[in-house]
Amino acid sequence: MRSYLRYFLLLFVFVGFFGNYTFAQEPHLNEIMSSNGSVLADEDGDFEDWIEIFNSGDEPINLSGFGLSDDEDEPFKWTFPDTTIQSGEFMLIWASDKNRASTGSELHTNYGVAAAGEALFLTHPDGTLSDRSPSYALSEDISMGRQPDGTGEWFRFDQPTPGSTNNTGESKHSGKNSSASGIEIPDVPESSGSQPGKLRNSLR
Numbered sequence: 001m002r003s004y005l006r007y008f009l010l011l012f013v014f015v016g017f018f019g020n021y022t023f024a025q026e027p028h029l030n031e032i033m034s035s036n037g038s039v040l041a042d043e044d045g046d047f048e049d050w051i052e053i054f055n056s057g058d059e060p061i062n063l064s065g066f067g068l069s070d071d072e073d074e075p076f077k078w079t080f081p082d083t084t085i086q087s088g089e090f091m092l093i094w095a096s097d098k099n100r101a102s103t104g105s106e107l108h109t110n111y112g113v114a115a116a117g118e119a120l121f122l123t124h125p126d127g128t129l130s131d132r133s134p135s136y137a138l139s140e141d142i143s144m145g146r147q148p149d150g151t152g153e154w155f156r157f158d159q160p161t162p163g164s165t166n167n168t169g170e171s172k173h174s175g176k177n178s179s180a181s182g183i184e185i186p187d188v189p190e191s192s193g194s195q196p197g198k199l200r201n202s203l204r
Contacts, residue, residue: 026130027061027085029122030054031145033160034095034113034138040162043106048096049113050162051120055085056150065125068093070111075123078109090149092163115140
């Protein structure tokens with residue numbers, strides 16, 4: 001009897017530990033630009049919308065089969081190819097409506113992000129929602145992102161930082177100082193009027 005109890009105790013600890021580990025390895029939506037006028041051009045020289053993904057975990061994550069969508073009812077509207085995001089890496093995906101998903105090349109979704117504001121959804125291949133962004137209208141060349149990276153509140157940035165941290169340092173792509181002055185995004189529930197306050201993401 002004791003051996004069975006010991007077995008179930010070990011199983012419980014194993015499942016609990018690796019369940020939390022798996023959750024910690026989920027990628028995050030980290031920064032979004034929905035009206036790119038001059039911040040950064042894609043490989044065609046076009047200034048397209050972009051979405052930044054961040055891996056806050058300690059291990060690489062293979063994104064193959066993950067869905068990235070602007071439609072909650074169609075979570076796999078666009079899916080990642082066989083590509084890996086390393087620990088601490090920032091990955092940029094163009095929301096250009098060009099629909100390019102080739103490993104080793106710049107990635108482009110088959111939709112753009114509405115500047116008037118719409119939520120984005122990052123979905124695990126098993127259908128579990130990994131992360132979502134708030135719906136918030138953005139002016140040209142203004143981004144919204146998390147601070148600290150991956151897990152923090154959402155802020156609006158007048159100095160976007162594509163491909164780099166929202167906290168400090170320099171953007172790998174633009175070379176701009178990333179210590180941007182953030183304005184915290186208010187919580188605006190869809191079912192009610194504007195109610196200023198901190199944006200709470202239940203998925204964090």
